[in-house]
Amino acid sequence: MRRYRYVGPADIQESAGRVEPVRLDAAGRLPDEPLTFVVGVDGWLKLAPRRSEHVVLADGQDVLAAGEMTFDGERRVVEVSNQSTGYCPDPDCWPAVAAALDRLGTAHPGGFTHELTFRRCPDCGERNIVRDGDFTCALCGGDLPTAWNFSSVPDQP
Structure with missing residues (x-):
């Protein structure tokens, strides 16, 4: 799985x-x-109040997935997304989420109920959410790649 x-x-x-x-x-x-949720590289799910930063919940470490999750009164996941502008995970991180929930015996919808597509602009470096299939940078108007492209981002200080 991608980290x-x-x-x-x-x-x-x-x-x-x-x-x-x-x-x-x-x-x-x-x-x-x-x-707010993250799945750590150890495969365990961590949850925090919604306005918490994913990077704090992850103790600054890499993750297998990140986003937002809502449960019903029976501890079933009713909504789940990969919405994390700090980690910009690709929708292909779902198997890590499913495995973490399955490990806990928690029922889930079998996929993201709200799926986001993130891309970094190769021209200006801005993080973007692709909307309606429009792969255009919201900041500079440059073309965004169709494949996930955050792997070449330099390490943060």
Whole structure:
């Protein structure tokens, strides 16, 4: 499986504090609001409140997947996305998410319910979300590649 490294702004990574992971309540339930998630390179799922930074939840480390997830009252995943502008994971990270949820015995929809396509502009370096199949950079208007292209990004400080 592909490992995703943090590609977001260095100041977020550097200024981010610690995040408290989400825990089950006394009845064994998770909050019924969207949560931030990462799947670490160890294959385990970590959850935090939605406004938490993925890079903080991942302790600054590479991940196998990142995004947002919503559970119902029965601990089933009802919505899941790869929405993480810090890691910009490709939709092909779904197997890591499924494996982490299966490992926990958690029912899930079998794929992302909201799938995002991220590309880095080769002209200006901006991170982009491709919308409606339009592979045009939102900042400079340059052409975006059709294949995921964050692997050549230099390591963050």
